[in-house]
Amino acid sequence: MCSKLYIAAFEGRTDEVITLFAGSGGAAVEAGNGGRPTPATKEAADHHGACNIHEVTADRSTVLHIAARQGHDDLVSELCRRDSALLSMANSSGDTPLHSAARAGRACAVREIARLARANVEEHRLRALSRGKNAAGETALHLAARHGHGAAAEELMAMAPDVASELDDSGVSPLYLAVMSRSVRAVEAILLRKDASAAGPDSQNALHVAVLQSQEMVSLLLQWRPELATCLDRNQSTPLHFASSDGDCGIIKTILSQAPSSTAYLQDSEGLSALHAAALMGHAAAVRLLLQLSPASADIHDIHGRSFLHAAATRGHVSIVSHATKNRMLEHLLNEQDKEGNTPLHLAVLAGEYKVISKLLSSGKVQNHIMNNAGHTPSDLAANSTGFYTMVRVVLKLYVSDAQFKPQRQDHIVKWHGQDILKWQASTSKYLAVVSTLVATIAFSATFNMPGSYGSDGKANLSGDHMYNAFVVLDTVAMTTSVMATILLVYGRIAQSHRSWPSFIMAVHIFWLSLITMMLAFFVAVNAVMEKNNSLRHITVLVMVVSLFT
Structure with a gap:
């Protein structure tokens, strides 16, 4: 594409573009200037040889791509009037002018292209244009949603609502991308279509990502399709798992108020519930909320037979452990053993979590003599805790608490792994x-x-x-x-x-x-x-x- 045509199209100088198409023999005048040529059109008229409307740039974009990307509606209209075939021409990335307008968020250009397409092409070609995909398998709606252009998404939905069900080559829907971009306007536009797809990568749906964005989006999606709350991703995680790991109590409450009561009991591929996820991340407020809304979820165990208290003890989240020691309904978990026989105290000692050990022992409700399947009490595991100084503190705390070692002959005791x-x-x-x-x-x-x-x-x-x-x-x-x-x-x-x-x-x-x-x-x-x-x-x-x- 010649430089003069590119610049004129980029800046939206419609008359100059027309003049360049006409060449030196054309009527290089501007209608709004009393028939007198302007400096720009005069310079264009002096251009040797006429430009071709089908000229392309280095990435094979046409002049219509440029005009649509810059949002020059008048130029878009004029170019389509001259050659409607430009509407379906794709560049090296597979983008049509509609893709270019959507990516840039040019809602007016999208609207103009839609109007011209209806006027100049047959119904089946219009359908093909609106559902057309680029090299990445993305429709124009994907691009508008990805970049959070709500106005452009609204125009595209008005042009072809059924495109909301299309997925790109990665299996991602426009709705998922709209949620990712945090564009409430784009999300609302897509949700007008009841059969829109909510699919995302790794078998996630739009609600999985919405819980990490805003409570408003979560409410919109649940009102649109409540069953999203129970959908599982590749790791069998629900949106509630995501929300609990993020610790947002408002979103957790919103999900549990609109989703089935069994949602809190769903477990991922590791057997972890939403309560486990909150405990692992140390979100004490989220743990308390989940226990309040779903008390029975406290008895869920993962594939290793560990409760949420085991998880909190391993990660050193003392505030959650403290809540468990004060809650009468959770006392039975304090001395509960996993499949290897380890209590929360065992795991806290192994992890070297001194504050958790101190909280458990000071509660007066934890038995420090329980042996795991290997015959070890928490005191026996102190030497395996992480860090020497940590081990010293743990040993002192257990010693003061009169913790017991496993029974054995005194002459068989190995003093701290030899010398x-x-x-x-x-x-x-x-x-x-x-x-x-x-x-x-x-x-x-x-x-x-x-x-x-x-x-x-x-x-x-x-x-x-x-x-x-x-x-x-x-x-x-x-x-x-x-x-x-x-x-x-x-x-x-x-x-x-x-x-x-x-x-x-x-x-x-x-x-x-x-x-x-x-x-x-x-x-x-x-x-x-x-x-x-x-x-x-x-x-x-x-x-x-x-x-x-x-």
Whole structure:
């Protein structure tokens, strides 16, 4: 396509396009200009040789494609009047001018093409044009819906309503794409057709994606076709599974109010219910809502025999576990075993979820002596929890709760998988003892280098200042705790037995306390020697508070 024709069509200069078609011998005048040629039409008239209406661009788009894509209705009308065959011509992507107008959201161009098609082509050709697909198997309605062009979708539905049932080569319907684009207007236009398809990829339907978009779309789809709520995708997941995993209580309530009551009991290919999905994601509010609307769903178990409480315990969602410990109707789940004999406490220990373990044990309703199918109690599994420090905290919590190990002869007990963990403890104790000694040294030396120095009477200049007093307290705590940690670590290295574990665990916790108090003492000391109105003092206080709570 020649450059002048392309630019004129792109900018919608109808008279210039006509002039280019006429060549140098045509009447290069503009009707609205009193018969006088304009500069644009004069330049076009000087163009050597007439342009052809069938010229195409590099992607084989015609001048009608360009005019439709830019929404130039007058030019579209003029081009179709000259050659109606342009309506069905496709470019290298298989797009007709109708596709181009729909993709760009040119509702007026779509309407004009529809009008011209009815006037210039036979009924069967009009049907073929409206249902025509490009190389990706998409109709014009697919493109309008994909890009969220509601007005264009309305025009296309008015042109050919039955196209709403067409699927592209991926098995996706225009309705699914309209929901994906979050265009309520496009969705409403398509829903006017009762037999429209709601199909999406992986056997999903439009409601599967609507629950992740907005409650308005969910309501529209359920009013249109309530049975969408019970449709399953490739993984046997319902839209309620999707909504529960997203945690939107409003959408969950909308689905359960309009869908059959059995919807909450449907399970996916892993046996997970919507309640499981909410528990796995830690959506406590969604879990409470599902239990309120469908209490019996609490007894659903997955293919491993695990309830939603097992799922929450494994993921460390303490708020859900806390709700279960306080709900009388859920108490039977606290000690329930899965197919491998594991209770929620077993799984929490394996996952190293200390807060869940603490919540379960502190409830007073969990039995810590239950053995799984392998004969292991939760205490036996502590050594397999993730992370060494986590394992230390778990062991301490179980020890304090008087948790039992499986019965066995004392001379057959393997102490923490042989010597591996003892070696780790020994090397860690050595390094921690060095650091704790260093902290004690720093804290001790700070007492002879007080903030603000000393006066001639040998007393601290800042004595009586509340920041100074805070420094003295924090420095004392830092020194005391670091010395205690050093003593416990040294004792543990000397003992070299399983009895050294409690002392090692206590030493780790005390050591962290010494580090925190030493850091806070530094901030307080810096704050004490600053002027009260100094802006840096306020920044220091802010940093200290943030450090304390993190």
